[in-house]
Amino acid sequence: MMNKTEKIERAHLKEVKERLGKALDEIDKKVSGYIRDLKEQKNYLYENKTGMDRLEKVAVRQSVSAAVMTGEVALERKKRIQKLLQSPYFGRFDFIENGTEHAFCVYVGIHAYFDENKRENLIHDWRAPVSTLFYDFENGPAHYETPEGQVEGNILLKRQFRIRRGKMEYMLESSLNIHDDVLQKELSKSSDDKMNHIVATIQRYQNAIIRNETSRELIIQGVAGSGKTSIALHRIAFLLYRFKEEISSKDLLILSPNKVFSDYISNVLPELGEENIPEMGMEELATKLLEDKYKFQTFFQQVTALLEKKDETLPERIRFKSDFKFIARLNDYLTYIENHYFKAETLMVSRYPVPHTYISERFKSWHRLPIFARFNKIVEDIERDLFFYNQYEISATQRNMLRKSVKNMFRITTLRALYKDFFQWMEMPGMLKMASGSTYEHADVFPLIYLKNKLEGITSFSKVKHLLVDEMQDYTPVQYAVLARLFTCKKTILGDASQSVNTFSSSSSEEIAKVFPGADIMKLNKSYRSTWEIATFAQTIIPNAEMEAMERHGKEPEIIVCRNKAAELDTIKHRITEYKKSDHHSMGVICKTQKLAKHIYEDLAVEFPEAVLLTEESAAFSTGIIVCAVFMSKGLEFDEVVIPGTDAKNYHEPNDRNLLYIACTRAMHRLYLTCVNKISPFINLP
Secondary structure, eight states: OOOHHHHHHHHHHHHHHHHHHHHHHHHHHHHHHHHHHHHHHHHHHHHHGGGOOHHHHHHHHHHHHHHHHHHHHHHHHHHHHHHHHHOOOSEEEEEEETTOSOOEEEEEESSOEEETTTTEEEEEETTSGGGHHHHHOOSEEEEEEETTEEEEEEEEEEEEEEEETTEEEEEEEOOTTHHHHHHHHHHTSOOOSSOOOOGGGOOHHHHHHHTOOSOSEEEEEEOTTSOHHHHHHHHHHHHHHHTTTTOOGGGEEEEOSOHHHHHHHTTHHHHTTOOOOOEEOHHHHHHHHTTTOSEEOOHHHHHHHHHHTSOTTHHHHHHHHTSTHHHHHHHHHHHHHHHHSBOOOOEEETTEEEOHHHHHHHHHHTTTSOGGGHHHHHHHHHHHHHHHHHOOOOOHHHHHHHHHHHHTTBSOOOHHHHHHHHHHHTTOGGGOOOSBTTEEOHHHHHHHHHHHHHHTOOOOOTTOOEEEEOSGGGSOHHHHHHHHHHOOSEEEEEEOGGGOSOTTSOOOHHHHHHHSTTOEEEEEOEEOSSOHHHHHHHHHHSOOTTOEEOOOOOOOOEEEEESSHHHHHHHHHHHHHHHHHSSOOEEEEEESSHHHHHHHHHHHHTTOTTOEEOOTTOOOOOSEEEEEEHHHHTTOOEEEEEEOOOBTTTSOSHHHHHHHHHHHTTEEEEEEEEEESSBOTTSOOO
16 A cells, blocks of 8 residues: 555656656657658659759758767667666655755666756756765755855755666665665666666765766776676766766776676666776787787686696796786896897998997987887987988988998897896796797786887877776786886776685786776675675685675575485585576586586586576676686676685685686575585685
8 A cells, every 4th residue: 555655756756757747748849840841852852953052052961960860869869768667766855955945855876867848957957966965965964065165054865776677666665775675676686788877876875986077097906796897887877877977987997807898897888878988908918019910829828838737837937927026127128128238339331330329329218119219219329310401311321331330230129039038137038938830828918918018119099098906916016017018098997806716917906006006905804695694604715804695685695415426416406406496597507627627517508508608708797597707707707606616725825816716706695515525614604
């Protein structure tokens, strides 16, 4: 039975939908008119083109283009109104400014809607300055910023709604735990096929990160399930709204770990009314910077090599090149070769000598340029001075000979040879080992790029106005040093030091801040993804005193010890069968290695042909039964998770602890760990 307040709100929802419906009808009429006019103009142009002069043709074409643009704007507005009809708003607050007598009522939604007929804001965009009152304050004193300054007053009333398909499912009256109530309802649902927006449940501390406008580099350290990626994407949506005259979606770039993850997050920005942001992986960036001239191992291949332990010395090489001191060694080497590897010689151009002292001085004068770029500048200087002092103009052949001669004055003239020489110079030749043939190990890729920048120069991404870096813990100081050179724009960098799949090369927020002096670090310690039982279980694997689990309760994780491998496979099949009977939408079978994932997938596919194996080449995320290695599960979440092979032999080294933690924290509602024989020492049995 509805109370009076709920009846009033339902009546308001009905009125809003009617007004939106009328607006939709008006847009349809306008679009029909645009289409009719467009056809008439095109027909006129076609029928009269022979008798029209050039200016008249241009005028008609411009008129056609204007009509097309107007129609496109109208269609975009139509899409937004159609979305609003499904869920017009999710919150309301009544605010009275100090010194005024009447409160004004604000309904907050994903998009704003201004009623042209009644000249009023029917719905306010969640990113609007006034909407911060909804996220940051409960009933009582409150304030928000405007271009004219701070507005102070009091919130008299606050409500939250869930409206789906145009129907109000529930309404919550204001209380101190209003967000938690809504969160409990939202988090108890099954996972969708993509990450979705969280505008209805943004918390005050999350809102501060989203609306941060001042940080040059904002580093977000968030525990597993804290929503850091979603918050970062909402931050991007806010910046696009706040600075819409200065930046657009094409001016931003997301560096993401893999294509599956890119697809998983691709839903968020369009849901918020923004276009998808260009994305790139680190390997793609490296290929671009190295101009596709060097073969190298991917991060996926590096992790696979580490787990398969084919080379016991690999961890040592990775650790060495992932230390912050490694950048200093590279810089010392560059200083050394600049001072010792260029041996100037006197040259003769026709009958005119070019002294070695002159060439040496010109080399030093161009110290701001990459070393190899100076050679052409020296030749230009020689050519200029020969003409100025001797009125001698060199030929094209002489110019080419000069370039070759000056270049040969440098001891080593190729990037590949200089990188090898770097390890000789350090008296550590064993630290450079090719993965196979002429393929560089992954740990060598960005040091190589770092040297390339200093020797040859690399093109910066000057058009990018904001860079978003996800899974920050998997990138090394050298990689961040390269990013600092490439991207001089503002940055949002996020991740979790506890979720590194390769602890030999992981970076913490504090270490990253060394590359970006003055960076602001913000922490997200509350975990929302998993039930309290799963989150607490994961804490026994990697304890974090600052982590706070959401008190959403469910079943305890199950540890199932099997007689043999066949019994373990039967257990996994049974769990999948039970999952298919449930209301859950996704189950992840997360294995330590890709090899094990492939083996289990092949066994499961006979009985469950709908199962999907994620690989390095996978480009899309889907619901259902997903089999993958831990590395491929990063950033993803599943209603249920099964982790096979959690025995002492499989998970026993320090790096294995991180992998097990990542796998466990992918689960939202149910978690199962299976093994044969002795359980991993990282798992505490009850």
